[in-house]
Amino acid sequence: MKLGIIGSGKIVKDFLSISKYLNDIEVYAISGTERSKTIMEEFKKEYGIKNIFYTYDELLNCEVDTIYVALPNNLHFEFAKNALENNKNVIVEKPFTTNYREAQILSKLAKEKELFIFEAITNQYLPNYKRIKEMLPLLGDIKVVQCNYSQYSSRYDSFKAGVALPAFDSKFSGGALMDLNIYNIHYIVGLFGKPDNIEYFPNIERGIDTSGILILEYKGFKCVCIGAKDCKAPIANNIQGDKGCIFQDTPTNVCDGFKLLMNNGESKEINDNNYEHRMVNEFVEFSSIIKSNDLEKCYSLLEHTLIVSEVQTIARSKSGILFPSDSI
Ligand SMILES: NC(=O)c1ccc[n+]([C@@H]2O[C@H](COP(=O)([O-])OP(=O)(O)OC[C@H]3O[C@@H](n4cnc5c(N)ncnc54)[C@H](OP(=O)(O)O)[C@@H]3O)[C@@H](O)[C@H]2O)c1
Structure with missing residues (x-):
């Protein structure tokens, strides 16, 4: 998996700390606001991330195949939808979206495009x-x-x-x-x-x-x-x-x-x-499901996410x- 991260807050710091266990995931790019320039540069240096982008479009247009949406809850839907529309697989932090209506829209779109979408929910x-x-x-x-x-x-x-x-x-x-x-x-x-x-x-x-x-x-x-x-x-x-x-x-x-x-x-x-660390297993499974092209497994996990939503x-x-x- 060639991963692009949007966001550079607390959960991204946690995620990057476990990236050494994720052999099948290359953290290729990170994107965020100018406010977060310093922290993104630190991440780039420490974790060998190839690119930093200051617009989401640049992230969506680079060669990543999967976007990790690690933003405040209210932005999950918009950024995940945009990623799917640009033919990227998506991993969305919990809670999946603000409400069930948005969750259904993402689910429908992912299925129409045969893309992978996961909620990052550790348990x-x-x-x-x-x-x-x-x-x-x-x-x-x-x-x-x-x-x-x-x-x-x-x-x-x-x-x-x-x-x-x-x-x-x-x-x-x-x-x-x-x-x-x-x-x-x-x-x-x-x-x-x-x-x-x-x-x-x-x-x-x-x-x-x-x-x-x-x-x-x-x-x-x-x-x-x-x-x-x-x-x-x-x-x-x-x-x-x-x-x-x-x-x-x-x-x-x-x-x-x-x-x-x-x-x-x-x-x-x-x-x-x-x-x-609680986050390793979920990311190991996401990359394995994508690698084996197991859309059925992904969508059964998505059904669970929809009920929770x-x-x-x-x-x-x-x-x-x-x-x-x-x-x-
Ligand atoms: N799975 C878990 O165990 C776990 C634990 C904690 C959090 N989470 C989830 O992870 C998500 C993020 O939480 P967090 O604690 O990491 O929050 P946080 O520390 O406040 O970080 C939020 C990040 O989003 C960025 N951001 C905000 N608006 C943006 C925009 N319009 N465009 C680009 N970047 C933007 C912020 O950058 P700026 O500061 O530059 O605005 C910041 O890097 C939440 O949904 C939360 O529920 C999950």
Whole structure:
């Protein structure tokens, strides 16, 4: 894969730090604003990136085959669509788009053009998550699932001081649901599919959810997803069935080792993750799927992304959290 990156913020720094594990991916070009010139030059030097561009058109017209959209949430749709229109495969950071309408447009376009499009959502590709999925039948009938991703954000201090950074700004499709709870939605939808009912109870400050509780109802069981950027608590994910429970104490985007705790007293600790950094597995899979031209696999992953997008859109619309592109 010949990769072109748009954006040079926190997630790009993370991605570049793992690029040494990605033998099939050449980071060929990076594109961003003049504001980010210094950091892009540093990246170019440290990671041997061939080109820096200051317009997106130049990136789209160079010889990359895949674009990694690593921009604030509100820009994912426009930049991904533009990439598809220019016959590039796309990897879009989470959350895929601002809303379900945009997600459907990207999906349709990618399929029409037989291009690859992926949401970069770490948990779906982590060995521990795949193992949890396999082990679910051991738990008996699922009754309750709880995922708590609460992380006090240093940006919340700025927000309280009156500065609205993208993560706390509805103009940028920010907020706790889009930033953190989205991982919990992926985690649960990946295990159980589309919920029958969705309710979101947000704490809203200045028009944005700084934390909130999402309830996903399935036939026979309920899931509680907590996402908070304004307070913190020990991370805990519990999948509880009538025969046992799976307990994990790392966030749903990291999925480190977990415990299987059976009602009969048996217990087991499992850790199948094979890389220290959560992002390696997803990019290994993206490049392998593209290399083997496995559009079917890509589009089945895309179906999962579409369900998650629908869930977050319903959750927001029912609780009155609307972003500018929701009203188009
Ligand atoms: N997968 C994960 O674990 C994970 C973790 C964190 C974030 N993310 C996702 O990654 C995305 C980016 O987050 P981040 O934390 O990296 O944000 P960030 O640090 O704020 O970086 C955003 C980047 O976008 C650039 N940018 C903004 N507007 C642009 C435009 N019009 N044209 C070109 N570049 C533009 C910014 O450049 P300037 O500063 O020059 O404007 C900056 O380089 C978000 O969608 C977030 O949800 C994913």
